Every structure is written in structure tokens, then in C-alpha cells.
Amino acid sequence: MSGVLFDLDGTLVDTAPDLVAALNLSLHEHGFAKVSLAQMRHVASHGSMALVRAGAPGITDAEALMLQQALLRHYHQVNGNHATLFDGVAALLDGLAAKGIPWGIVTNKAARYARPLINKLGLTSARTVSRANKGNYFCQSLISGDSVTRGKPDAAPLLLAASQIGCMPSRIFYLGDARRDMESARAAGMVSVLASWGYLDGDEVTNWPVDLRLERADELLSHLA
Template identity: 50%
Template sequence: MSLSEIKGVLFDLDGTLADTAPDLVEALNLSLRDVGIAAKPLAAMRSAASHGSFALVDAAIPDADETLRTQVQQGLLIHYQRINGEHCQLFAGIAPLLDWLELHSVPFGVITNKPARFTRPLLNKLKLTARMSVVISGDSTRYAKPHTAPMLLGAQQLQCKPHQILYLGDAERDLLAAQAAGMLGGVALWGYLSATDTPSTWPAYAHYPSPLCLHTALSQALAKISQQN
């Protein structure tokens, strides 16, 4: 498999397509405030933002008992539903990449573990919903990533074979899901990787330091195809 075979591009949402950490950490801090715990700095919580609400809570209060842990997590979700998208923006370089994909008739979309009640409103605020061929949330199928179910549904909706799809993500489960589904996996190194992550060991086709690097690689692959034709 190679980029020259790619007919569609799918993205993880948090930490790959969009910088959602500011809203997620603000929601966390509002929930912590509700129980009398001091706010945590965004920089310290950022790497947990790709791993769900409980991961954020565990990063903030690692010694909490299960009652407090659940209380803060539930509060986080309540606050996040209210502020979702207020401070979120696409990562630098993503907007021109999406424009380029559209210009070259390459369909794109999102496969995320984020619940649909958060995914759709966020994509609406980013004005992306109508542009996407695929929007699959964590509860769109019975299983979430790293299971293949959402990946194969994405391929079906994209009307591409799995090996014709490049899937970008910033967590190991993203690359495991892509590999298991037969897609090319690309590591979004600009995302929410932690100091303990080892992306070089993940089952990836390529590692992209920035959206611009991804854009360049896709452009070069398309140019190569044009020359061959």
C-alpha cells in the first residue's frame, strides 16, 4: 500500500483535526471547582485530551476514589456540553489541507471515539459537517477504536476499499484500528502525544510532524500519479 493508492482521507478528531484541549480542560477545571479542587494548567493536561473524559480526570486527580472520580467526570461532561467548541480551532495547516482535498475531489471525514452528542455540534461550529463524507462517533457502532467496526463503516460510507484510505490519528489505538481494518495509518505528531508515547513503535505507514508535511506528501503522491498518466 502507498499514498498513490489513496482515494479518501479520514481523521481522528481530538488532537488530529482540531485542537479541542482548551475546551476539554476548561470543562475539567469547572468540574474540579465544583468539588473544591484547584484548577489544572492546560499544558499539564493537554496530553490526556485524546483519551477521553476519565483520562483527563485521572491526570488531574490520580489518587481520587471512585466516587469522586465519577463525580468529576460527570461534571466535566455537563460543562463540556455547554462550552463545546468555544475555544476550539483547527490545527494550523488543516484548513488548507481540507481545501486541497476538496479541490482534488478526495473525500474526507472523521472517525472519533467522541460521543455523537459532542461530535456533531463541534463540527457544526467548525463549519465542517456539510463538507464531510463521513462522520462516525464513538457511539455510532457497537465498538469504538481500536475495534475495526467504526473503521469499516467509514470505508463503506466513503465508498472506498480500506487500502485506499489514509487514516490520521495521534494515539496508538488510532493506528491499531487503521492497521486492523487494512487502512494506511499516519501518525499526527502535532497532536496530544505525551512524553511516554512511543509513536515509532506504532503500526504506522508514516509519521507526519505537521499538517503541512501531510499536505506535501499527498500533493507529491498525486503529482506522481498525474505524471504516470
């Protein structure tokens, strides 16, 4: 294997705290009750409208659109303030750097949110992750939802990322936490890796096209050996 690609929300980065903070700001602004992070975490990778519907069930379509627009406005302000790399991700990225393996991100998130987020997390410039391992790492490809005309589960965004990191699709691991991630990896001819630490919430995955399932991100290093 010569390359690794990641989904963003729920796989590489825990963005649920930012998303729920933005949701609560929008709910409060329009007179709705706030929700807890625990209630909303499982919805975090399903988009802004799914968050709105879960946070304020039973509202009208007009109210949902109003809350969605408010959520996106507030998210632009809080994006990256509370988000963190999932446990094991820094160790994995450090290990990839030590092995000279390129990596990138393929997300359906719009670039206006994805790029500031990874910039704030320091993933777009080389940096040292741990004192024990002095390897530097940085993202070599970011394909967002508006980078291509067809997003996941289509193969197009993954194939574009493969060309940018200079790896054959069949030699790339793609890590994600949703059915569309696994389907996109399979369509692109990549090895699909299910991130069990993501926003699965007990989703039935037995029929998903999963090649490998990991409990922690750094477990992937043993499969790269």
C-alpha cells in the first residue's frame, strides 16, 4: 500500500463539538431549546439539515431551512474552535510520515468549511506531532464537496485525490465512517476501511462494502508494515 485517504468529519477529526455549538446558537437565536452533544453526535456526519431535523423534530420545512441557514452562518464562526483529531490519528499521521506514505482528505464538506478547519488544526503544513517520533506530516490533497461535480458515494472525488497524491487507487486505504465512504472506496477500487470510532451510532454495517474495520486509527500502521 502506498497511500492513505481519509474522510474528514467523524474519521480524521471530531467536528461534532463545533457542529453542535453552531446548532445550539441557531436554535437559541430562533427560540428553540438547546440540545446536548451526546444527543447529536451520531448525526454529525450527515449534514446540516440532518442536524437541524434531529435538533428540532417536527418543525416545518420553512423553519428547517431557516435554522439550517443560521447553523451554517454560526458554523463559519466556530469552525475549528472545539474540533480535535480523534485518538490515534496523530500517531497514524506520524507513522505515515516516517514511512514516507502520502495522505489526503476526501470529504463532502464544502471547501469554505473544510480548508479553514484543517488549516486551524495545522494539517496543511509540515509539523512535528510527537517528541518520540520526529516525523513531520501534512495533507497533500484536499478534495471537498464542491471540488467535483459528483461527490461520494461516486468514485470521482477519490480518484482525483489518488492522482494528487500520486498513488494507484488499488494501493490506497480509504478510511471513513459512513456507508457512502465505503461505497465510494469500492467504486474507486481502493481498500475500504471502516473507522469504528466515528459517528456510527449502532448503524447496521453488515451489508456495507467494508474490507477492513479498525477500532483506532493507528491500528492501520500494522497493515502498512
